[in-house]
Amino acid sequence: MSWSEVVRIPADVEQPDKIVWGFTARQVVILAVTGGALYLAYVTFGEEIPPAALGALALPVAVLGILLAIGTHDGISLDRFALAALRHQRAPKHLVTAPEDVPAPPGWIAAKPGPLPAPLRLPARGVAGDGLLDLGPDGVAAIAEVSTVSFALRTPEEQDGLVAVFGRWLNSLSGPVQILVRAERVDLTETVTALHDSARQLPHPALASAAREHAAFLSELATRHELLRRQVLLVVREPAVGGNGRASAAARAYRRLDEAARLLGGCGITVRLLDAAAVTALLASCFDPTAPPLPADGPAADDAVIGRGGRR
Incomplete structure (x- = not known):
């Protein structure tokens, strides 16, 4: 006796697996950390801060945790997007081709100090x-x-x-x-030049005229369109x-x-x-x-x- 079972395979085979209530492991960790932090804050300051003030302070944290867990930007989760934005903000913006770290300028140079350029690290040698x-x-x-x-x-x-x-x-x-x-x-410059050069060597005037007309057409086409x-x-x-x-x-x-x-x-x-x-x-x-x-x-x-x- 043989039987077959239909299994749906998502179009994106690299999509992370859902483990709890439709959430991935990364989303579960973010929500758990957010909930744990809010519970710890409630246990620590619940008796010292009025409930209304504590709820007003906890609401932005809860919303931020939920957005980081389920929100996306251009197909990238918000937590990874925020980390990438932070790395970009902290990374040097001026890169130069240098084998090692760029040394600081000598102290006798009367120049306004600023951030030093960093060496450009390319994957290809x-x-x-x-x-x-x-x-x-x-x-x-x-x-x-x-x-x-x-x-x-x-x-x-x-x-x-x-x-x-x-x-x-x-x-x-x-x-x-x-x-x-x-x-x-x-770039049609070489093609147009070759047509003009070959037009002088064609055996019949009609062929030379056709070559020059085609060169003019290509020149106009390159001028009017990209x-x-x-x-x-x-x-x-x-x-x-x-x-x-x-x-x-x-x-x-x-x-x-x-x-x-x-x-x-x-x-x-x-x-x-x-x-x-x-x-x-x-x-x-x-x-x-x-x-x-x-x-x-x-x-x-x-x-x-x-x-x-x-x-x-």
Whole structure:
């Protein structure tokens, strides 16, 4: 005899469990601490303070405890939001790239004293020559650019096939992975310049006129609208374990990207690993999207001397 039981699984699988009267363990602890503090205050000062005054003092504390327990802000519980706001308020606001703590200025400088800048601690130590992000003791991260497919234009059978392929890849994951969809501005200056240059070499005047008209259309389009390009990135992170941790982590990251390229290739998606120059340009654009692109030969080395004629 076999039987089955229907169990409802919430859409958010990371949602905390309800343990008492629909409250989570965190909410129960907050309410218990609030109730205990109010009871202790009543036992201590109940005979010295009139009940009306004691109730007026206890009401804001009770309301605050209830709000901290059940209230949320942008999907974050109010107690965690308050702790994050407190940490942000106490944290230094001016950060600089320094290997250690910033020393205080000497006493002979006649300057108005103020808060010292703090060293900027980034999770990434740098970009290695193979394009991997060096995360220090946390291992490495590999970034790949992923193409897209049009899901809405497919037939229901093709959509089921795409979902099945994507599900097989998700079930094959053996470590943390991140899918990042970002939008970046598109600069058509090089395209317009290339059209004007190629128009002079076209064999027929009609082709040259069409090329110049298309260049004018692109120039007007870039002037009237803010053009954006969507980029899909696949980030794979592997921890460094053991004495040869970095090399083994890099090998595992490459193997996972190869497996993703093999599985996602079944639905027409290509996975291309970014090299060191592409990763550096990507990080620079994420920090400052409005900055001009990096030079073709990459950033200067730490010991390079940069003069008016370029680096030496």
